[in-house]
Amino acid sequence: MARINRTRTEEGASSVLTRARAMSTLGPLLALILSSIFFSSRTDRFLTSDNLSLIVQQVAVVGIIAIGQTMVILTAGIDLSCGAVMAFGTIIMTRLAVTHGLNPFAAIALGLTVCTAFGVLNGLLVTGLRLPPFIVTLGTLNIAFALTHIVSNEETIANLPASLTFFGNTFQVSATSVTYGSVLALSLALVTWFVLTKTIGGRHIYATGNNPVAARLAGVRTRRVLISVYTSAGLLYGIAALVLIGRTGVGDPQAGQSDNLDSITAVVVGGTSLFGGRGGVVGTVIGTLIVGVFRNGLQLMGVAAIYQFLITGVLVIIAVAVDQLSRRRRE
C-alpha cells in the first residue's frame, strides 16, 4: 500500500505557502483599503462618489493596457511596446478619420487591426526566433514610436468626429458621472478574468508561464499560447487607444510614453509574479487602483506631483521584494 504521508514540517510549510498565495491578492487589497482610509482622513474630497469615479476614469487607459500586460507577464514575458503601440493606434484612428475623412468606424477598425498586428509580431518574434520578450518588445516599442511620429508629422490631431470620442462620454448614476471608458475597462477586466480562470486556454497560459517544458510535454501547445497572448494584448492596447482618444479628445503623438512602466507597476503591485504563472487580473485591477488612489490622494492633499513618482517607486520595490521572497521560500 502506497502511503505518502506529510511530515509535520512540510505541513507547516504548506500552510504558510497557502497563506502566501492568498496574500497575493489580499496584500494589495489591504494596501488599497488602508491607503483609501488614509486619504479619506486627510481630505474630505477623497471619499466622494465623484472623486472615486474620477479615479477610475483616470486609470482606465493604463488599466486596460495593464490587463494585456498581465497576460504577457503570466507567461513569464514582458511587453515594453504597449504604450507606443497604443499611441500609434490613436494616430492611425484619428488621422484616418480626420485627415483622410474615412468613416470613423472603419478608422477604429483599422487602428485596432494595426495594434493587434503589433501583438502578432511580438508573439511571432518571441516564439519563432526565441528572442527574450524584453528585447523583442524593446524593438517594437521603437518601431511603433517612430511610426507614430512619422505618420502624425509630429502634429496633434484635433476636431474628431463624435463617434471616435464616445468612450469619453458620461452617463449618470445617481448624480455621479461615469464614463463609458471606465465601464469598458472594468468589462474587459471581467472578460479576461473569466478567460484566465475558467477556460482551458487560461489554464494553459498559467502552465506555460509556470513550467513551459512540463506544459509542452503534457501536450499544451505553448507557442500557440504565447502568440495568442501577445495578440490579445495588442488588441487590448488598441482598445486602450480608443478610450484614450475619448478621454483627451485628440490624437496625440506624445501619448503613452510612460504607460509601459506604469502598466508593469500596476501588474506587479497587484501581486502578479514577474517569473510567470502566478497572479491574475483581479490583482491587476487592485494594483491599478492603488496607483490611481495614491496619485489622486496626494494631489488632493496638495503634495507636489514629483512625490507621486517617489511613492510609486517605493510601492514597486515592495511588491517585487514580496514576490522574490515568497519565491525563495518556495525553493
Next chain:
Amino acid sequence: MSAVEAGVAVLEARGLVKRYGNVTALDGADFDLRPREILALIGDNGAGKSTLIKALSGAIAPDGGQILLNGTQMHFRAPLDARRHGIETVYQDLALAPALDIAENVFLGRELRRRGILGIVLRMADRPRMLREAGTHIANLKIRIGSLTQAVETLSGGQRQGVAVARAAAFASRVVIMDEPTAALGVKESGQVLDLIREVREHGVPVVLISHNMPQVFEIADRIHIMRLGRRVATITPQSHTMSDAVALMTGATSFKSDN
C-alpha cells in the same frame, strides 16, 4: 515457457537504429514488454536507454527498425502520438507545473470541457468533473494527499512523483514508462514510489522502469532488460541472475546470449 512469457508482447521493438551524426545511439536494439509486468531497463551511461525510451514514447523517430504495439506497427512522430495510443511517460522532474494544483496537473493538456455551449464555444473547463476524476485516480493508486486544490509546490518530492504517476496511470491504457522516478527521492519516499509502480501493474498496465538503482531494480522488476552499446545484450530475471551478473553484463565483463 513460464506463464509470464506466454503472452504476446504489448510493446515491441525490432532492430531499432538511431544515429546522431557519427554517434550510433541505438544499434539494432530489440525490446519487448509483456502484459502485466514491470520491466526494468538498465545499462551504463550511453548504452542507449534514454534513446530507446524516447523512440518508444514518440519523442524521437528512429532511423531504422520497427515499433509494434500489440502486434501493430506504429510510426510515432510526437509524444502526443504515443499518448493517443495509450503510452504514457513519467519524466524525471520536468513534468509538473508547481503553481498549479493537483487536479490541474493531472489534467494538464487534456482538460475536460464543460458540456454544451459553455464548453464548445467558450472552452470552459469542467472543474468539478476534473476534481472528481483526479480524486478517483489518486485514490486508485492509494496516494494520500490532503486536498486536490493544493498547489503541487506544497507537496513533498514523493507526493509530487505520486501526482505524476497518477496522471500517467490515469491516461495509460497500454503502457507506463518511467524515467528514473526515484532519482531525486530519499529512501522512504522511493519505497512509496515503488509501491505506486506495483499498484499500476495491479491495475493491469505494464510498466517500463529506467533506473540506476540496482537493489531497487532487483526488488521490483519482473524482468530486467540490459543494454550495452545501443543493443539489448540480455533479458534476465531477479531470480535467474544476481546483481553482480547484471553489472557484468552491463559493462561487458561477461557476455552471453540471453535465453529469455
